[in-house]
Amino acid sequence: MQEQAIIKSSISKQIAEQLRNAIVSGRFKSGERLPTEDELATRYGVSRATVREALKRLAAQNLVRSRRGPAGGNFVNQPTHAELAESLSGAATLLVGLGALDIEEIVEARRTLQGGCLKLAVANASQEQIQDVETALQLQKDPTLSDEAFCDADVAFHRGLVDASNNGMVRFVMYSIIEALVPITNMVVSYVKDRREIIAFHEGLYSALEQRNEEALESALDALLDYLMERFSVAQAQRKQHAS
Amino acid sequence: MQEQAIIKSSISKQIAEQLRNAIVSGRFKSGERLPTEDELATRYGVSRATVREALKRLAAQNLVRSRRGPAGGNFVNQPTHAELAESLSGAATLLVGLGALDIEEIVEARRTLQGGCLKLAVANASQEQIQDVETALQLQKDPTLSDEAFCDADVAFHRGLVDASNNGMVRFVMYSIIEALVPITNMVVSYVKDRREIIAFHEGLYSALEQRNEEALESALDALLDYLMERFSVAQAQRKQHAS
DNA sequence: TTTATGCTATTTGTCTGACAAATAGAAGTC
DNA sequence: GACTTCTATTTGTCAGACAAATAGCATAAA
Numbered sequence: 200m201q202e203q204a205i206i207k208s209s210i211s212k213q214i215a216e217q218l219r220n221a222i223v224s225g226r227f228k229s230g231e232r233l234p235t236e237d238e239l240a241t242r243y244g245v246s247r248a249t250v251r252e253a254l255k256r257l258a259a260q261n262l263v264r265s266r267r268g269p270a271g272g273n274f275v276n277q278p279t280h281a282e283l284a285e286s287l288s289g290a291a292t293l294l295v296g297l298g299a300l301d302i303e304e305i306v307e308a309r310r311t312l313q314g315g316c317l318k319l320a321v322a323n324a325s326q327e328q329i330q331d332v333e334t335a336l337q338l339q340k341d342p343t344l345s346d347e348a349f350c351d352a353d354v355a356f357h358r359g360l361v362d363a364s365n366n367g368m369v370r371f372v373m374y375s376i377i378e379a380l381v382p383i384t385n386m387v388v389s390y391v392k393d394r395r396e397i398i399a400f401h402e403g404l405y406s407a408l409e410q411r412n413e414e415a416l417e418s419a420l421d422a423l424l425d426y427l428m429e430r431f432s433v434a435q436a437q438r439k440q441h442a443s
Numbered sequence: 444m445q446e447q448a449i450i451k452s453s454i455s456k457q458i459a460e461q462l463r464n465a466i467v468s469g470r471f472k473s474g475e476r477l478p479t480e481d482e483l484a485t486r487y488g489v490s491r492a493t494v495r496e497a498l499k500r501l502a503a504q505n506l507v508r509s510r511r512g513p514a515g516g517n518f519v520n521q522p523t524h525a526e527l528a529e530s531l532s533g534a535a536t537l538l539v540g541l542g543a544l545d546i547e548e549i550v551e552a553r554r555t556l557q558g559g560c561l562k563l564a565v566a567n568a569s570q571e572q573i574q575d576v577e578t579a580l581q582l583q584k585d586p587t588l589s590d591e592a593f594c595d596a597d598v599a600f601h602r603g604l605v606d607a608s609n610n611g612m613v614r615f616v617m618y619s620i621i622e623a624l625v626p627i628t629n630m631v632v633s634y635v636k637d638r639r640e641i642i643a644f645h646e647g648l649y650s651a652l653e654q655r656n657e658e659a660l661e662s663a664l665d666a667l668l669d670y671l672m673e674r675f676s677v678a679q680a681q682r683k684q685h686a687s
Numbered sequence: 688t689t690t691a692t693g694c695t696a697t698t699t700g701t702c703t704g705a706c707a708a709a710t711a712g713a714a715g716t717c
Numbered sequence: 718g719a720c721t722t723c724t725a726t727t728t729g730t731c732a733g734a735c736a737a738a739t740a741g742c743a744t745a746a747a
Contacts, residue, residue: 210701211499211700215503223541225540225541229541235726236728246703251728252495252496252499252701255496256499256503258456259459259501259504260503260504260533260534265727265729266727266728268726268727269712269725270711270726272726277541277543290504290527290530294527296467297467297521297522299522299527307563307613311559311562312556312560313559315558316556318555319551319555366548367543368551368623371538371544372552372616375616376612376616454730479699490730491731491732495699509700510699510739511737511738512696512697512698512737513696513698513738513739513741514740514741515699515740
């Protein structure tokens, strides 16, 4: 008995779906203004509150942004790489936070996938991208950086490395791994000595990239991961001892 | 609860942030019920509509789900792997739809990252997981499948392959690539002959996995990608000719 | 006793109408 | 011309209401 597939999801969710499809399929172009909330409401035959809930769902995915005023409205938002990275990191930190992924797994993933990524980077990196990696490295050397700023610089450095692969999809997925690793760096970075060591590793990575030496790159990154893992387990042991 | 400096973003967004933090940091445990919307409203000193907009933002990220009725409410949702993969692949398909990623790039990404993934799979796959891959393959052989069902089976097969890596993070990342590749399969699958060829490739992949032969696995997947790419460009050329 | 039925309270889903806040553009003023 | 003021438009928020789902309980029927 195949009754006309009764739809069980809320109206606002369905509207969000429809709008999303319209955006993804290009019926609303990037940057374009959607109809006003009032008009969407009458068009779909629902109240403005319902339309707004749908729009907020899309806003949470960085698909639309809204402005008030006469020239305002809800606009299709071409997500920038930064925003995408943000939503990715949201998902990644969520996974780590909920304990669905453990650190060992993430490090293993990084080890597993870096090989191909670095190969691409060595093959495709432009001079400019190599330059970007270096500036990120220089920024990280500033000893006045706060821990948080140091971690940000760390992320920027690693992003630069995967940017050099010149492949948007690779970049997209590697970003999420980098973000997932941030908690480790956070834990390790507290001591000045650790900073120096990390920077030393990064210098190794940079020069290997500059010389387009793939093997050196891989082994340098492996070494960095070994180091992080070791420091991390030490820090974790200390924390456990403290807790008990 | 600490008073924040004057923030320029909407109240509903701020509330969404606060709730999100509360969830991620574990103040609300997974599966737990949040306070009712009315109570959240009075607690934050806002109207229920505002609270609801915040909750819908979280719902869009699969962080909460809601049920009606006495035992209902808004619950913290431990996102399943499937849901997470969905949100990731949602972002990926979005990127494809907006033209930020092209097919060549995605195929290259798959080629680039598969190596490490398959290495893990060969090393870690359990007998059960190998079995899962086979059942997925058998399912795909059913000639009565609709095109859509065939594509679903295709996705299931490839997911099984990366599941065998036994690494949640790798899985998470590779799922998004698999999803991003669906448009290709869709385009290629229309002909029965293509189905047979695809299944032949898959049989190669399966037997290579079963024998834990990494090289064979890689070359089989490479061949499949070559085949898909070729068929895809043919289909695209035809489509272009049709359009003109 | 067991099963079926209906009632009730609770909670989310949606609607309505209103006002506040931001702001682009026009109109007025110096 | 530069500045201020007004106005219209649009999103942001509010308050109160009703609809819809549903778990639990009480009641009736087998």
